[in-house]
Amino acid sequence: MSENxxxxxxxxxxxxxxxxxxxxxxxxxxxxxxxIEYANEVFIDVCGYEDYELMSQPHSIIRHPxxxxxxxxVLWENLKSGNNFYAVVKNLAKSGRYYWVVTxxxxxxxxxxxxxxxxxxxKAVPQDVITKHIEPLYKRLLQIESVSGMExxxxxxxxxLEEKNRTYVEFVKECILDYEQSQxxxxxxxxxxxxxxxxxxxxxxxxxx
Numbered sequence: 363m364s365e366n367x368x369x370x371x372x373x374x375x376x377x378x379x380x381x382x383x384x385x386x387x388x389x390x391x392x393x394x395x396x397x398i399e400y401a402n403e404v405f406i407d408v409c410g411y412e413d414y415e416l417m418s419q420p421h422s423i424i425r426h427p428x429x430x431x432x433x434x435x436v437l438w439e440n441l442k443s444g445n446n447f448y449a450v451v452k453n454l455a456k457s458g459r460y461y462w463v464v465t466x467x468x469x470x471x472x473x474x475x476x477x478x479x480x481x482x483x484x485k486a487v488p489q490d491v492i493t494k495h496i497e498p499l500y501k502r503l504l505q506i507e508s509v510s511g512m513e514x515x516x517x518x519x520x521x522x523l524e525e526k527n528r529t530y531v532e533f534v535k536e537c538i539l540d541y542e543q544s545q546x547x548x549x550x551x552x553x554x555x556x557x558x559x560x561x562x563x564x565x566x567x568x569x570x571x
Contacts, residue, residue, distance in 0.1 A: 372423075372454070373454065373455070373456055373457065373458040374458050375426065375427060375428070375454060375458050375460065376457075376458040376459060377460075378458075378459045378460075379459060379460055379461060380408055380410075380455050380457070380459045380460065380461040382404075382407065382408045382461065382486075383404075384485075384486035385486075386404045387402075387404060387483055387484065387485055388402065388404045388405045388408055388463060388482075388483070388484035388485075389401070389402040389404070389405060389481070389482065389483055389484070390402070390405055390421070390481075390482045390484075391479055391480070391481050391482075392421055392479065392480050392482070393478070393479055393480075394476075394477045394478060394479065394480070395420075396420055396421045396422070396438075396480070397418060397419070397420055397421075398416050398417060398418065398419050398420070398421055398423075399417070399418075399479070401413060401416050401417075405484075408455065408461055409424050409453065409455050409456060409461075410455045410456035410457050410459075411423070411424075411456050415456075421482075424453045424454050424455070425453070425454060426451075426452040426453055426454040426460055427454070428452050428460070428500065428504065429451060429452050429500065430500050430503035430504050430507055430515055431507060431512050431515075432503055432507065432512050432515045432516045432519055433449060433451070433500070433503070433530075435512065435516065436516075436519070436530060437449050441467060441469065441477075441480060442477070444469060444471075444477070446466070446467050446468070446469065447465075447467055447531065448464065448465070448466055448467075448531045448534055448535060449464070449465050449530075449531075449534065450462065450463070450464050450465075450487055450491075450492070450496050450534055451463055451464075451465055451484075452500075461486075462486065462487045462492050462496075463484035463485060463486060463487060464484065464485055464486075464487050464534065464538065465482050465483070465484045466482070466483045466484075467480055467481065467482055467483075468480070468481040468483070469481075487538070488538065488541050488542075490541055491537045491538055491541050494537075495533075495537045496537070499519075499522065502518065503515045503518065503519060506518050
């Protein structure tokens, strides 16, 4: 069935996020060409399509127009080479709302070493990571693509990563890890302040002042 089928006419994006349980994991299985063969209940709930609407459709059915094409080019180059890939993606739900995920892939191969399937596991991305790191980069890549094409945006992405001395996957992982470490440090600080406050309260009650 073609993605241009009237049933699957791409929804008009609206600037509202899908409301979903971000502790859940979105899972899907596609064949080697990215055609959906399985989607778990979380995937169905978040994207808004029924399972029968997703089956045999290209995974690009949920591609958001805010996503630079070059990110998918790099993604597929890695997967087809047998390399896992870790990508931050903005998806488009059937309602037109968006949702951000970070995707980790598992590659399944046959006895001859040929890729047969891709298993994608997707989790929510901290908003702070999106706002500070991902959106500024993606917006610049989109601007370059609209004016000069994907080849130019790929060159910019290569230069951006070279400056940071990181691969794309390393860049994504580092952004998320830095956020998690800062959150943990903040929690430790808040816990320490609470303990100090409790200690002051104890001695104040003990000494009657």
